Amino acid sequence: MPGRDLELLIKAAREAGEVARAMLAHPLDAQDKPGGAGPVTAVDLAVNAHLAARLRGARPDYGWLSEETEDDAARLGAARVFIVDPIDGTRSLIEGTDLWAHALAVAERGVVTAAVVYLPLRDKLYAAAAGQGATLNAQPIRASTRPALAGATLLAASPALDPAHWREGHVPLMRRGFRPSLAYRLSLVAEGRYDAMLTLRPTWEWDVAAGDLILREAGAATSDRQGGALIFNNPHPQVAGVLAANPVLHGAMRAALAD
Numbered sequence: 001m002p003g004r005d006l007e008l009l010i011k012a013a014r015e016a017g018e019v020a021r022a023m024l025a026h027p028l029d030a031q032d033k034p035g036g037a038g039p040v041t042a043v044d045l046a047v048n049a050h051l052a053a054r055l056r057g058a059r060p061d062y063g064w065l066s067e068e069t070e071d072d073a074a075r076l077g078a079a080r081v082f083i084v085d086p087i088d089g090t091r092s093l094i095e096g097t098d099l100w101a102h103a104l105a106v107a108e109r110g111v112v113t114a115a116v117v118y119l120p121l122r123d124k125l126y127a128a129a130a131g132q133g134a135t136l137n138a139q140p141i142r143a144s145t146r147p148a149l150a151g152a153t154l155l156a157a158s159p160a161l162d163p164a165h166w167r168e169g170h171v172p173l174m175r176r177g178f179r180p181s182l183a184y185r186l187s188l189v190a191e192g193r194y195d196a197m198l199t200l201r202p203t204w205e206w207d208v209a210a211g212d213l214i215l216r217e218a219g220a221a222t223s224d225r226q227g228g229a230l231i232f233n234n235p236h237p238q239v240a241g242v243l244a245a246n247p248v249l250h251g252a253m254r255a256a257l258a259d
Contacts, residue, residue, distance in 0.1 A: 002129035005114035009104045012054045016047045016102045017120030030094050039090050044068050047086035055082050067206045080108045081233045085206035089181035098122050103183035105209035110231040115210035117183045126187040126214050134190055134217035143220035144192045147248045152195040155185040160198050167258050186211025189244050190218035196245035200225050205237040221250040
């Protein structure tokens with residue numbers, strides 16, 4: 001089943017890219033969502049509508065969790081659930097850059113079994129199915145094997161390196177980079193272009209579900225900020241931050257973080 005689901009996700013992601021690209025020539029109609037939940041555009045909503053029809057039509061017994069769909073508790077009773085971010089990095093899209101992505105995943109009993117992160121303007125499609133490895137544009141990828149924190153490359157927002165988050169205020173000498181899309185950050189670590197990724201804030205499942213599997217299938221370890229396993233399709237769909245790197249580096253980062 002993970003392999004069949006992955007085929008579906010790949011096709012749906014590429015179709016979503018076509019929908020999004022076609023709409024970029026028109027006004028984005030960007031608006032702020034209530035409660036400080038960030039911006040949304042006509043592209044987000046159109047891609048969400050397409051993915052909902054495509055994926056739910058193909059798997060009507062699967063639950064549905066998407067950033068741009070009102071949550072329905074019925075998903076909690078489904079054996080499998082789609083977890084979707086139609087546009088991860090909406091601010092990037094509004095600013096006219098190419099660093100936004102479609103993030104699609106299937107979770108079964110809390111564990112992601114098929115996943116795609118697709119950047120249509122860069123034609124980069126990351127994919128994974130449980131037990132089948134991770135790929136970028138159909139070529140295998142692996143996480144880096146760097147064992148030491150000193151000099152490691154880290155994708156994180158700058159607040160993550162505040163001394164208050166680290167034991168005795170000692171921040172490891174890592175080289176920080178940033179990408180606006182959390183799904184893309186995770187995928188870049190899976191690809192081995194960066195050594196680690198860290199976010200310490202409560203994180204929406206749709207931002208990280210796909211990247212979680214892609215990383216694990218690329219040989220990386222993933223966890224929440226306390227080192228616990230990432231579990232998806234929660235009643236409140238957030239995880240307690242994300243830490244991702246190869247297993248040795250992951251352990252070193254977890255040991256260096258303050259409780």
